[in-house]
Amino acid sequence: MSMKEWMNLDIDELELVEVSEVEKQRVKQHVLKKRRQAPIWRRLAAVAIIMVGATTFTGFAFPSVASQIPFMDNVIDYFQDGDRSYKDFDIFSTNVGLTETSNGVTVMIDDAIYDGTNVIVSFAFETEHDFGQDVSISAPHWFSVAGEIGAGGxxxxxxxxxxxxxxxxxxTPFFKDEQYPETVNVTWKPKxxxxxxxxxKVKGDWSFAFSxxxxxxxxxxxxxxxxxKDISFTLQSIEFTDISTIISYEQLVSDELLEKWDGVTPLFYITDDLGHMYVNGLSGPSTSVNSQKTLNGSTTFDAIQEGASQLIIQPVEMASLWNGKGHADIKLDPIIIDLKK
Known part of the structure; x- marks a missing residue:
């Protein structure tokens, strides 16, 4: 339709179409996304650092600078897997847009999401050095969350x-008493x-902080x-967000089983009643305060496909000796969850 046709359009003749609440939310999020920026902590402190160390360090705390770098926007596109993985990340994520340069390496954080259990961050970096095909980051390389008592990822x-x-x-940060906050403060200081x-190896001084x-x-x-007989597995809850599904569990293992094995880890096979496979023999981060006897953990996977009415969660326990010295699988009964409409 041409611009002239748009200008002369009689809106009274338009036929209205029903739109689901999900689609309304997606449109709303898409419109608001460009205006939603992650709060930057300690901005004054960051400015002071830039002024003092301008000869060796450059920091940009404003998203407009990051967006001028061609490959900065939509980093998540490089990690799309078919039609499912991270397919709504760009709609519901927060634009962080932080950039810092040190010793010939410019590091940029694009977008991030906190789904109530996991923090997912897309980032990029440009370098004057020839790192070859594969690059890694030395510890501490994880994104840290204020108040966490441990993390996996x-x-x-x-x-x-x-x-x-x-x-x-x-x-996936872990908090005392498993109380996940409404807002998380995230830092990243790759060395x-x-x-x-x-x-x-290239050392540098990169430091990011956002909420x-x-x-x-x-x-x-x-x-x-x-x-x-030696394992009690409890599926505590399941949480549905716009981009993911999160199951949380607690597991108790007998002393007798732990005398034979160093640890017992649940692997999950998760499908729905329509035959879609969400998890195929994977686990997630977990913590234990008593040498693997009690295990608390979570596993995150894609949002449930439309039309599914049941989720089938099959735990298979992998009892193992550390360092690849042996393992055995223990299959538990499946847990079937009726999905609320």
Whole structure:
């Protein structure tokens, strides 16, 4: 339709179409996204650092600067897997837009999400150094969350040009009494970038800090227990957000079983009644305060596909000796969850 046709359009003749609440929310989030920026902590302190160390360090605390770098926007596109993984990340994420340069490496944080359990951050970096195909970051390389008592997670880094790389980090912080806050304060201070194939290490001074609000989710309490003679597994809850599904669990293991094995970890096989596979033999981060006897953890996967009415969660316990010295699988009864409409 041409601009002239738009200007002469009679809105009284338009046929209205029903739109679901989900689609309304997605449109709303998409419109508001460009105006929603992550709060930057200690901005005055950051400015002071820039002024003092201008010869070796450059920091940009404003998203407009980051957006001028061509590969900075929509970093998540490099990590899309088919139609499902992170498909709504760009709609519901917060634009962080922080950039810092040190020793020939410019590091940029693009977007981030806090879904109530996990913090997911997309980032990129551009370098004057020849790192080769594979780059890693020396510890401490994790994104840290204020108030956490521990954390687990993963990080992917992919080369996209001779000088540019993109990354995706997923961090699951653990808090005392498992009380997840409504807002998390996130910091990241990578120290060394190094090549896994070349003899090259680059030290620098990069430091980021930002805040994320929790995505609105719908938590469903389950508290359903399945047992083996040596294992009691309780699915405590399941939470649905716009981009993910999160199950939380507690597991008790007998002293007798732990005398034979160093640890017992639940692996999950998760499907719905329509046959969609969400998790295929994977686990998630967990914590224990009593040498693996009690385990508290969570696993995150894609949002439930439209039309599904049941979720089938099959735990398979992997009893193992550390350092790959042996393992055994213990299959528990499946847990079936009726999904609320």
């Amino acid at each position: 993963s990080m992917q880094i992919t080369k996209i040009s001779e000088t540019s790389y993109v990354g995706l980090a997923r961090v 060394v970038f190094y090549s896994t194939t070349e003899d090259l 994320l609000n929790r995505l609105t989710g719908n938590k469903q309490l389950i508290n359903q227990t399945v047992q083996h």
